[in-house]
Amino acid sequence: MDMMKWLWSLIRFRQRLAEPPKPQQGNAQFGGAFSAKLALNEQALRSAYSNCSDVIFHEFYIGNRTRALLVYIDGLTNIEEVDQHVLAPLQQDVPAHSLADIRGKIAVSSIKPIQTLTQVIEEISGGNPVLLVDHEQQALAIGLSKWDKRAIHEPSAESVLRGPREGFIESIRTNTALLRRKIRSPHLKIQTMNIGTYSVTPVAIAYLEGVAAPSLVKEVVDRLKRIEIDGILESVYIEELIEDDPRSPFPQLLSTERPDVASAYLLEGHVVVLVDGTPSVLIAPVTFFSLLQSPEDYYERFVVGTAIRWLRYLFFAISLLGPSFYIAVITYHQEMIPNALLLTMARSREQIPFPALIEALLMESMFEALREAGARLPKQIGTAVSIVGALVIGQAAIAAGIVSSPMVMVVAITGVASFMAPRFTVGISVRLLRFPMMLLAGILGLLGLIMGIIVILNHLFQLRSFGVPFMTPIAPMQTRGMNDVLWRAPRWMLTKRPHMTGAWNPVRQPPNQRPGPDRAKNGRDGS
Amino acid sequence: MNKGKAKGTLIGVLLFIPVALLSGCWDRTEVNDLAIITTGGLDMTEDRKLELLIKQYLVAPTSNQQSGGFSADMDVGSGSSIVRSAQGVTMADAVSHLQQVLSRKVFWGQNEVFIFGDRLAKEGLAEVMDYLTRHPIPRERANVFLSFSPVKEVLELHPPIERSVSQALRKMAENQTGLNISLKELAEMMAGRSKAAVIPIVQIMPKNGKQESFAYINGTAVLKDGKLVGRMNDAETRGIMWLRNEIKTATVTASPPHAKGPISLQLLRSHTELVPHIKKGNWSMTVRIETHDDIVENASELDFSTLDHIEELEHELENQIKRRIQMALGRAQSEMKADIFGFADAFYRKYPKEWNRNKDRWDDLFSNMEVNVQAKVYVSRPGVTGKSIFKPEQR
Numbered sequence: 001m002d003m004m005k006w007l008w009s010l011i012r013f014r015q016r017l018a019e020p021p022k023p024q025q026g027n028a029q030f031g032g033a034f035s036a037k038l039a040l041n042e043q044a045l046r047s048a049y050s051n052c053s054d055v056i057f058h059e060f061y062i063g064n065r066t067r068a069l070l071v072y073i074d075g076l077t078n079i080e081e082v083d084q085h086v087l088a089p090l091q092q093d094v095p096a097h098s099l100a101d102i103r104g105k106i107a108v109s110s111i112k113p114i115q116t117l118t119q120v121i122e123e124i125s126g127g128n129p130v131l132l133v134d135h136e137q138q139a140l141a142i143g144l145s146k147w148d149k150r151a152i153h154e155p156s157a158e159s160v161l162r163g164p165r166e167g168f169i170e171s172i173r174t175n176t177a178l179l180r181r182k183i184r185s186p187h188l189k190i191q192t193m194n195i196g197t198y199s200v201t202p203v204a205i206a207y208l209e210g211v212a213a214p215s216l217v218k219e220v221v222d223r224l225k226r227i228e229i230d231g232i233l234e235s236v237y238i239e240e241l242i243e244d245d246p247r248s249p250f251p252q253l254l255s256t257e258r259p260d261v262a263s264a265y266l267l268e269g270h271v272v273v274l275v276d277g278t279p280s281v282l283i284a285p286v287t288f289f290s291l292l293q294s295p296e297d298y299y300e301r302f303v304v305g306t307a308i309r310w311l312r313y314l315f316f317a318i319s320l321l322g323p324s325f326y327i328a329v330i331t332y333h334q335e336m337i338p339n340a341l342l343l344t345m346a347r348s349r350e351q352i353p354f355p356a357l358i359e360a361l362l363m364e365s366m367f368e369a370l371r372e373a374g375a376r377l378p379k380q381i382g383t384a385v386s387i388v389g390a391l392v393i394g395q396a397a398i399a400a401g402i403v404s405s406p407m408v409m410v411v412a413i414t415g416v417a418s419f420m421a422p423r424f425t426v427g428i429s430v431r432l433l434r435f436p437m438m439l440l441a442g443i444l445g446l447l448g449l450i451m452g453i454i455v456i457l458n459h460l461f462q463l464r465s466f467g468v469p470f471m472t473p474i475a476p477m478q479t480r481g482m483n484d485v486l487w488r489a490p491r492w493m494l495t496k497r498p499h500m501t502g503a504w505n506p507v508r509q510p511p512n513q514r515p516g517p518d519r520a521k522n523g524r525d526g527s
Numbered sequence: 528m529n530k531g532k533a534k535g536t537l538i539g540v541l542l543f544i545p546v547a548l549l550s551g552c553w554d555r556t557e558v559n560d561l562a563i564i565t566t567g568g569l570d571m572t573e574d575r576k577l578e579l580l581i582k583q584y585l586v587a588p589t590s591n592q593q594s595g596g597f598s599a600d601m602d603v604g605s606g607s608s609i610v611r612s613a614q615g616v617t618m619a620d621a622v623s624h625l626q627q628v629l630s631r632k633v634f635w636g637q638n639e640v641f642i643f644g645d646r647l648a649k650e651g652l653a654e655v656m657d658y659l660t661r662h663p664i665p666r667e668r669a670n671v672f673l674s675f676s677p678v679k680e681v682l683e684l685h686p687p688i689e690r691s692v693s694q695a696l697r698k699m700a701e702n703q704t705g706l707n708i709s710l711k712e713l714a715e716m717m718a719g720r721s722k723a724a725v726i727p728i729v730q731i732m733p734k735n736g737k738q739e740s741f742a743y744i745n746g747t748a749v750l751k752d753g754k755l756v757g758r759m760n761d762a763e764t765r766g767i768m769w770l771r772n773e774i775k776t777a778t779v780t781a782s783p784p785h786a787k788g789p790i791s792l793q794l795l796r797s798h799t800e801l802v803p804h805i806k807k808g809n810w811s812m813t814v815r816i817e818t819h820d821d822i823v824e825n826a827s828e829l830d831f832s833t834l835d836h837i838e839e840l841e842h843e844l845e846n847q848i849k850r851r852i853q854m855a856l857g858r859a860q861s862e863m864k865a866d867i868f869g870f871a872d873a874f875y876r877k878y879p880k881e882w883n884r885n886k887d888r889w890d891d892l893f894s895n896m897e898v899n900v901q902a903k904v905y906v907s908r909p910g911v912t913g914k915s916i917f918k919p920e921q922r
Contacts, residue, residue, distance in 0.1 A: 331555045335636025335664065339565070339691065342637055343584055345556040355557055442555075 034116050038134035042069055042147040044117055045132075062090045065070065067134040071120075076127030078146035081108070086131070086142060099136050106131075110143025110243060125200060133436075135187045149174065150166075155257035155279065157424060163299040164257070167257045171469060172202050172276035175259075179206055179272070182263035187211070190274075195238070199231030202236065204274040206262075211497070213268045213504040219466055220271045235275040235282050242284075244464050249429040254283040254290060261295050267508070269501035285501065287473075291318060294422035297488050305488035312420050319417035320430050320456075323360045324441035324449050326410045330356050331446030348404040355440030356488035359403050363411040366393060369417075404408060468500040548630045562631035565608065566693035568678035569655050570644025572614060577647070577655070579621035581638075582682045582691065583629070608691055610682045614745060618658035635665040641695035641710060642729060643671065644647060644678045648748065649754035652717070656753070661715050665712040670730040671701050673748040673755070678774040681729055684742050692742055703775045705744040705764055716751055716867075720875055721887070721893075723865035724750040725767060728758060734795075751865040759855060766855025769848060770800035770868040779820065783843040788827035790840060792820040795907060803872040805881055811872055811897040816848060819907045832913030837906050845902040852900050864894045 035041050042057070049055040049071075058070040068090070072082070085107040095101075103111055114120060120130050120139055127145025152174070155167035176190050187209045194200045203224060207217050223242040230373035232238060235255060243252040256262055257279045262272045265283045273282040292312055297305040327335055330345065337345065352359060370389035374382050375405045393411065397403045414434070421427035433456065440448035463470035473481025478499045494514035496506050568580035611628055615621030626633050641659070643652060659665050672701040674681050681692065689695040708716075716724035724805040726748045734740040747759045749769060759767060768774040777794040797818035804811045806813050822831060829836040859865055871889060875882040885892060 273885060330558060333561075334556070334634065335559060337637075337664070339637050339639060340696075342558065342563065343690070344585070346561070346563060349558050352559070355555065 018126075026337055032139065034139070036135055036137050038067055038069060038132055041117070041120075041132055041139075041230065045071060045093070045120065048117075048121060049124075049354070058087075058088075060087065060091060062133065063095055064093055065095075066093075068102075069132045070129055071124055071132070072126060072129035073127060076145055076147050077129050078144045081144045081146075082129055082142070086129070086144075086243070097137055099133060102131075102133060103140060106140075106142065108136050108144060112141045112143070113138045113162075114141050115139075122200070125213075126202075154364070156260070158256065158258050158295070158422075160294075160296045160299060161250070161296055164258070164260045165194060166259060166261075168259060168274075168279040168281060170277050170279060172204055172274050175274050175279075176204055176206065177457065178259040179262060179266070180273075180358065182259055183208065183266060188266065191221065195224065195227050196229055196231045197413060199233070201232040202276040203232070206272040208266045208269065211267065211502070211505045212271055213501070214286070216269075216466060217271055220273065224273070232275060235273065235277045235280050238273060238275060239282055244466065248459065248463055250283075250288070250462065250463065251291065251423070251425045251429070252286065252470070254423065255280040255425065256283060258295060264295070264298070268497050285464075285468040287465070287468060287498075287500070288460060288470050289473075290422050292421070293484075298417045300490075302488050302490040306442070309380050309488055312422070315417035315420040316430065318422070319414055320425070320434060321437065321453075322414040322417065323364060323410050323434060324437040324452070325446075327356045327360050327438055328445045328449050330440035331442065345404070345406050348406055351401045352404050353402070355442075356407070357438065360411070360438055360442075361435070362416075363393065363403055363407055364438065367415050368431065386398070408419070435464055439511040472500050473498070533921065550744050553683065556632060557632075560632055562629045562639045563634055565691050566640045566642065566682055566841055567635070568612075568674075568682050569645070570640045570678045571647040571650055575650075576614045577617065577618060577621050578614050578644075579612060579618070579625055579680075580678055580682055581625065581633075582608050582610050582693065582720060584608050584691070584727050601883075602748050609800055610678065610679060618655045619846055622658075635662070638666060638693075639697055641669055641671045641728070641784060642678050642681055643673050645673065645675045646754060647913070648673055648726075648750065651753045652713075652750065653753040656714055656717060662702075665807075667709065667712070667714075669710045670708055671713050671726055672696060672700075672744070673726040674729045675733050675758075680731060681742050684731065684740060686741055687739060696742060696744070699744050700727060702886040703768075703773070705761075706747055706768065706773065718751065719865035719869075719872065720882075721871035723755075723863075723867045725867045727764075729804075729862040737754050747877075749859065749863050749865050749867055756865055757858070757863045759858060762851065763855040763858060766851040766853075767859075767867060769797075769799060769802075769852050770814060770855065772797075774799075778823070779844060779847065781840065781843045781847050782827070783829065783839050785839070786827035786829045788825075789828065790822065790827050791824035792840075792844065792906065793823045795819040795821050801868070801870065803870070803874045803877050805874075805878050809897075810874070810892050811899065812873070813899045813901060816850065816852075817898070817905075818848070818903070819905045820844070821908045822906060822910060825912075828914070830913040831906070831909035837909055841906055842903045844904040844906075848902040848904070849900045852902075856898055860894045860896065860898075864890050866890075866893045870896070 024085045034242050035044075046057065054074045056070075056072055056074050058072075060068055060070070062068050070082070070086070072079075089105045089107065090102065099113070103113075109151070112123075114130070115138055119141075120132075123130050123141035127147060128141045128143055131140040131142060133139070149171045150169045152166045152169055154165040158167070166178060168178060179190070180188060185208075189207055189209050191205045193203055193205075195203050205217070205220055205224065224238070227238065227241050228235065229241065239251070239253045239255065240246060245252065253273075254265070262283060264283055266272055270283050270285065273284065275281070293309070294312075297309055301307070324475060330349075330506060349356075354362070368390075370385065370393065374385050374389070379387055394408060398405050398408060418431045418434075421430065421470070437449065437452045440452045442448075444451065461469075461471050461475050469476060472478065473485060480496055481498050481500075483493060484498065492515070495509050495513070496502065497510045499506075562581075564581045564583040565584050570578045570580070572578045611625065613621050613628060613819050615624050622633060642653075642912050645900035647655070654711075660667070664705060677867040686692055686695040689698065699705070706725055708724075708726055713724055713726065727744045728746045729742050729743040732743060734737075742775045743798050746761055747764045748755055749757045765774070765777070774794065774797050777797075778791055779794065780791045782789045795818075797816065800815040800817075802813040802815060804813065825831065829840065831837055831840075856868075859867055866889070870893060871882070871886075
């Protein structure tokens, strides 16, 4: 026990050391007072943007009299529009005395007066040119930001056969527009905040007012506000900082690149977090079963959707337990294998020098290595890797007598099964959990396998995502939610939202939407 | 709060690691370490020692390297199994001696067939049955057979179609042309109230020209108190099966007196009910058999589009079933005095007190019991062809 105490004191000491210094949030550090004298303001800005070669300070005179300064970042601003609609009208020899006069001259719809230096810097960093005028207490932010962005493509990680082909891109404004195009009601609220000391990344929280529980929205906003970080480069930064159990192998926020998926969750009362600079948005809260759903389930006929969903459940179990079950049975429980199968297996295993556990670990890690190598390589080399991989995993390994052919089959089936997971994050966490399961099965047989399953289930049942139990609707049991878990009920049966997120506004649509002859009319006609 | 939880988790993990590492894979047995026994044989030697014979599946692949990886060679026919034997005072003793002559661990878990020799059966199966049911590994679902020829000869057969002789015997038993008795059923019969058991007999069809010798099921051995007391031939076995309600497939051929030719019928379903009676100390048994049949062949002059002819046929069939049953019953009652039909259980269920009072003289009661067989045959589907259309004189 002394040993344990020492270990714990060590950990606590390290935790004390890790106490972070309070960083200054956003651009607030530059928050000097805004002066009426342009020279002072210019000096403050120039010192803030010292050694920034991409920041342009353009000095000119309005109506040849009033000195003015236009500050913008080259590459983030639409310079042609600025020249045409801002500089050209202002530089004409016309009297312009007040800021209101000047504002009237500028032919741009989005003009915002700003009062503080912090705001000035925020606007400039966001790409909006800022016009400072001498003797004025205010500056004007002109909404003419423009930079190069990717066109909207179908997300390659989440392709569907039927359904919309558009995907989110790196620009948050485009992404919110994509959401707004799906849900046009003003009830779609999009709150924005900036996160990151240096990156100052715009983060948007989208939710459907009147559908999403206000407590949930507040919780998400609160957790986002708690984040203190130097920069956000991908939404996973946020995911890791706001999830409920940071050590769990299972993702507690869903990430998607599809606006239709995000909209579907918005309609069920979830909250969507969009992060600038990445096409993947976060959805909170999620349940275990929503991680196993694919948009295609809902875009196919419900019978097909149900069948595919069952297939996915089956292969999820196989991807977690396939190799470990094989190891357990072949090293401890040979009597469980049907006679003919055992004889075939025994024959193929006869010359294999390794125990089944080593064999499986070898092949599984080989498979993971090939997958990783194939995923990171350019396409031209990737095919070479897959050919070599097929040889290594398949024929050559058996011919060389290193692995048995049943093991290759098990590894191949498991590999295919893990790619059945509609979310890559789920697939890969299950693939990782497979290795401890294999060790347990190799050490304790089916007993170990059961122990592993119990541990995983225990974890899953105590896990929560933003207060929603992860295994909803299995535990807590909700018969209504079963319609979307046990099978994919036809749309006219899904009249209520899922209980945990939709309780605020449970009715999705009125019942009796099942198509058919108009019952009310027929009744009246007496036919 | 969170720290306490994390501490608990860490302690749990730290405690679990030694569990895994210290125990290791100590009772791990790869399939390559197992001598997979497909058939077990038990007999008694001349000097009254128990002889255990096993047929071990040889897993070493034959030289078939050029076919490479995926096409696993399927040469599992002849020569892929060997027969080994060992002797011992008891079954466990014999198993341990068997282990001495095998490089791999004896593995009973896949054994599907046990064959007992007649000499051992005459001495009594009680001892070996104790081992086979007490030991956790042997399968209770394994089929049991009895052989009057040396067990080794049966084991050394190589059936041309099936993977091994055990597979062949098992499939024959499953076809239910004869009795299909598993180790569990044998144990139940031997330990049951009647103390009598039946085991199908396996026989070797000797080599005949190009026809290799092969094993098949023919007749039934009757055990009383675990000892072989007699054997029934094939026809009598059918009678036993009717009585035991085990008849599932049968083709019955009957020739009614005026039919001038035989008619064959196939059994659709059949049910046998044993109804025991005790009246004034007089024990008797009524056997009710109800069976539905289907005409498959008509070589007679009967026309099955008329009800009279069907009734005539049904009557003849009933008599035939009765004859078969009486044949088996007569031998079991008078000759062997072995209640192999489960009469004791039927009496116990209906008259438990009387049975308990009289169980010591059950053998006597059984052999003198009056058995009344009531067979009811329904020709359910005579079909639309009444007469045989291929006999020109009948047109």
